[in-house]
Amino acid sequence: KAGVTQTPRYLIKTRGQQVTLSCSPISGHRSVSWYQQTPGQGLQFLFEYFSETQRNKGNFPGRFSGRQFSNSRSEMNVSTLELGDSALYLCASSLDSGGGNSPLHFGNGTRLTVT
Amino acid sequence: AQTVTQSQPEMSVQEAETVTLSCTYDTSESDYYLFWYKQPPSRQMILVIRQEAYKQQNATENRFSVNFQKAAKSFSLKISDSQLGDAAMYFCAYRSPNTGNQFYFGTGTSLTVIP
Numbered sequence: 001k002a003g004v005t006q007t008p009r010y011l012i013k014t015r016g017q018q019v020t021l022s023c024s025p026i027s028g029h030r031s032v033s034w035y036q037q038t039p040g041q042g043l044q045f046l047f048e049y050f051s052e053t054q055r056n057k058g059n060f061p062g063r064f065s066g067r068q069f070s071n072s073r074s075e076m077n078v079s080t081l082e083l084g085d086s087a088l089y090l091c092a093s094s095l096d097s098g099g100g101n102s103p104l105h106f107g108n109g110t111r112l113t114v115t
Numbered sequence: 116a117q118t119v120t121q122s123q124p125e126m127s128v129q130e131a132e133t134v135t136l137s138c139t140y141d142t143s144e145s146d147y148y149l150f151w152y153k154q155p156p157s158r159q160m161i162l163v164i165r166q167e168a169y170k171q172q173n174a175t176e177n178r179f180s181v182n183f184q185k186a187a188k189s190f191s192l193k194i195s196d197s198q199l200g201d202a203a204m205y206f207c208a209y210r211s212p213n214t215g216n217q218f219y220f221g222t223g224t225s226l227t228v229i230p
Contacts, residue, residue, distance in 0.1 A: 021211075031215070031216055032218075033216040033218075035218075042220055042221070042222045042223065043206065043218075043220035045217045045219075047219065048215050048216045048217065050215070055215045055216075056215045056216070056217050057213055058217065066199060088158060090158075090160065092160070092216070094216050100148070100212070101148045101165055101167050103150060103162045103165060104160075104162075104216060105162075106152075106159055106160035106161075107159065108157065108158050108159045109158045109159070
């Protein structure tokens with residue numbers, strides 16, 4: 001079974017631009033979550049989508065948004081990029097969103113650099 | 116919000132020896148789930164082991180085991196017979212049964228394995 005696929009692996013953008021990151025979950029997984037990883041703040045939850053609906057959202061500004069398609073693939077968008085948005089963005093899929101012991105399965109991440 | 120603390124930013128172990136990584140968490144919930152993830156230089160977060168709070172028996176996965184002390188809110192990871200491939204960042208994570216796939220991660224412990 002193919003794992004979680006994130007594209008692109010690397011991105012370099014300029015302040016003020018916007019960016020879209022893509023994530024394809026493991027086949028059969030309906031939940032997709034996004035996390036931001038930085039050296040200073042560690043891993044922080046952005047949001048979770050389940051069956052095309054946003055289930056939960058972390059404490060990030062509205063510039064961060066996402067969506068999920070009917071095939072469970074998800075995209076994350078960041079508008080008006082700031083230098084502080086430079087980070088590794090990790091996508092994770094899971095069988096369910098029930099808060100049980102189903103683990104998150106992570107992709108390799110997208111490294112975003114904002115200059 | 117739940118807080119997860121990993122007090123050891125760096126640890127080292129001789130190959131074939133045993134090492135224990137510490138994790139404590141703060142919560143008022145009685146039911147929850149705990150995880151250890153490993154992140155090698157490839158960036159992909161890999162599940163190492165998981166524990167349900169309602170289970171008193173400590174989880175074990177081959178060379179990896181946990182010492183779960185619910186009253187002390189402690190969840191340490193023991194790696195036996197350490198191998199060079201165990202070198203990575205290790206993250207402890209907490210999951211509430213009420214917030215879907217919003218995991219709370221510790222700041223990580225960088226493990227070095229000395230040949």
